[in-house]
Amino acid sequence: MNKPAHIDEHRDDEGAKTGMWIFIFTELILFGGLFIVYSVYRYLNPAAFHLAAEELDTFIGTVNTVILLVSSMTIAMSISAIQYKNKKLTLILMSVTILLAAVFMVNKYFEWSGKISHGIYPGSPTLMEASQGEILFFGLYYAMTGLHAIHIIIGVAFIAYVMVLVAKDEIQHDNFVILENSGLYWHLVDLIWIFLFPLFYLIT
Amino acid sequence: MEKEHTHIVKYKTYVFVLIALLFMTFASVAITSINLGPYTVSAALLLASIKSILVLLIFMHLKFDKKFYSLMVGGVLLLFACVIFITFLDYLYR
Numbered sequence: 001m002n003k004p005a006h007i008d009e010h011r012d013d014e015g016a017k018t019g020m021w022i023f024i025f026t027e028l029i030l031f032g033g034l035f036i037v038y039s040v041y042r043y044l045n046p047a048a049f050h051l052a053a054e055e056l057d058t059f060i061g062t063v064n065t066v067i068l069l070v071s072s073m074t075i076a077m078s079i080s081a082i083q084y085k086n087k088k089l090t091l092i093l094m095s096v097t098i099l100l101a102a103v104f105m106v107n108k109y110f111e112w113s114g115k116i117s118h119g120i121y122p123g124s125p126t127l128m129e130a131s132q133g134e135i136l137f138f139g140l141y142y143a144m145t146g147l148h149a150i151h152i153i154i155g156v157a158f159i160a161y162v163m164v165l166v167a168k169d170e171i172q173h174d175n176f177v178i179l180e181n182s183g184l185y186w187h188l189v190d191l192i193w194i195f196l197f198p199l200f201y202l203i204t
Numbered sequence: 205m206e207k208e209h210t211h212i213v214k215y216k217t218y219v220f221v222l223i224a225l226l227f228m229t230f231a232s233v234a235i236t237s238i239n240l241g242p243y244t245v246s247a248a249l250l251l252a253s254i255k256s257i258l259v260l261l262i263f264m265h266l267k268f269d270k271k272f273y274s275l276m277v278g279g280v281l282l283l284f285a286c287v288i289f290i291t292f293l294d295y296l297y298r
Contacts, residue, residue: 014270021273025280032284036291043295058233065229073222076213076263083212180265187264194255197229198248202236 013177020181024188027151031192034144038199041136048133053203055120056141060111061201064104065193071100072190075159075183085173087166094163097186101156108149112142141200148196151189158182211268221262228255 042049078093115138119126122139162182165171171179232251236244261267266274 069225
């Protein structure tokens with residue numbers, strides 16, 4: 001049985017979306033600050049950053065970029081799908097997004113564990129013998145990709161929660177602002193990676 | 205019901221945007237593998253900026269939403285650009 005529509009339903013989609021955007025701005029400034037720290041240190045230590053960046057695997061970086069771009073498309077499509085009243089497709093597209101996020105994290109795991117097994121991690125004896133610039137590069141690498149990975153995990157939890165709401169029919173073709181907001185969050189994660197990728201993996 | 209929610213973006217639009225994003229990703233990998241000297245970083249960052257504009261406009265629906273959202277995003281990006289500018293004024297001329 002469908003609940004009868006409430007005439008005086010308290011809902012403010014525009015307010016909800018504006019709130020999400022304001023939160024996204026705080027995230028942009030948070031990562032923006034880190035990007036400024038990165039650019040200043042890179043400006044002060046160009047040779048060391050060049051040397052250190054060669055340690056990173058461009059191939060894994062590119063694969064992860066492709067994964068995040070595709071997952072961004074699938075979550076964007078899920079909003080169209082719910083508007084077309086296609087619940088099944090919405091759920092499929094959201095699951096694909098979560099699956100791709102998991103693949104991203106698996107890649108990240110192998111990348112980080114590879115670095116750590118080579119003795120490159122903050123405070124490691126190998127790194128302490130390296131130049132100041134290389135220490136800064138890897139410190140920023142772990143801090144920024146790590147913070148980004150935490151955002152991936154939060155994004156997956158958020159999307160999974162919205163999936164439950166879609167499955168329970170609590171999100172419908174005319175009431176999907178929380179799905180839009182989870183999508184906005186996921187695109188933010190993608191946006192940050194769009195800049196992390198060239199700055200860490202593509203330095204020549 | 206609400207006017208701003210009636211716009212539905214076609215699946216095809218998203219596929220085209222993804223193809224453009226992937227193309228620019230591979231282009232930035234190709235550009236940085238050949239040595240362009242100081243232009244390499246600028247080229248990679250320029251491509252990243254175009255990619256993020258595409259994501260903001262289409263994936264994040266700024267193109268289809270009220271202008272108010274675009275103005276807010278523009279304001280925050282302008283603020284961020286000012287902070288970068290002032291930081292580098294300090295580092296370049298101290």
